[in-house]
Amino acid sequence: FHTLKAEILFREHRYKEFFKESAIIMADTTMSKPDRMETILFHVKALRETGSDGEALRIATQYVQQAPIEIKPDFFAEIASICRARGDYGMAVQYLDSVAAAKERKNEAHNHKLVEENRVKMQIFEAETGMSRQIEEARHERDISILLFIIAILALIGGAFAVYSFVN
Numbered sequence: 001f002h003t004l005k006a007e008i009l010f011r012e013h014r015y016k017e018f019f020k021e022s023a024i025i026m027a028d029t030t031m032s033k034p035d036r037m038e039t040i041l042f043h044v045k046a047l048r049e050t051g052s053d054g055e056a057l058r059i060a061t062q063y064v065q066q067a068p069i070e071i072k073p074d075f076f077a078e079i080a081s082i083c084r085a086r087g088d089y090g091m092a093v094q095y096l097d098s099v100a101a102a103k104e105r106k107n108e109a110h111n112h113k114l115v116e117e118n119r120v121k122m123q124i125f126e127a128e129t130g131m132s133r134q135i136e137e138a139r140h141e142r143d144i145s146i147l148l149f150i151i152a153i154l155a156l157i158g159g160a161f162a163v164y165s166f167v168n
Contacts, residue, residue: 002028003035010042015050019043037067037075044078048085057082069109073102 002025009018022043025036040063047056057079064075080095 003031003039006039007042010046013049015046018046022046033066034068034071037063037071041067041071041074041078044075048078048082053082053085057086069102069106073099073106076102 002021006018006021006025009015009021022039025031025039026043028036040059044056044060047053047059060075060079060082064072064079067075076095076098080092080099083089083092083095
């Protein structure tokens with residue numbers, strides 16, 4: 001609730017209320033990390049938009065290492081923007097490099113996850129194929145058993161008829 005409310009306040013540029021709500025979220029360490037970090041990122045953006053670049057830079061650099069890999073490029077981009085606005089182009093370039101590196105790590109993690117998911121799907125497919133093959137083999141064996149049973153019954157009936165015919 002708090003993260004959604006904070007995001008709405010941020011998007012409506014109601015910064016005074018947003019800062020109160022984001023302070024609650026920033027203090028709540030029990031909240032899920034992605035939600036908390038996204039609100040902190042909004043907090044940094046709101047500070048920039050209200051002219052508090054120094055405070056925005058302090059908070060962004062404080063939380064960037066805690067940010068999940070999905071949000072880390074956004075933190076680095078914000079820090080680079082703040083550095084560029086302050087005229088520190090060397091730091092801005094370093095943080096822009098960090099944006100690229102973080103995006104690469106994010107993509108690698110995503111690709112690793114996809115590979116792992118595909119490996120699991122392949123194992124499931126192979127298991128399903130094996131089970132289908134076993135079911136088909138069981139059906140085939142059942143059909144052979146039924147055929148042998150019918151042949152045995154017919155042989156018995158034929159034998160009984162032959163004995164009856166021989167006796168008469």
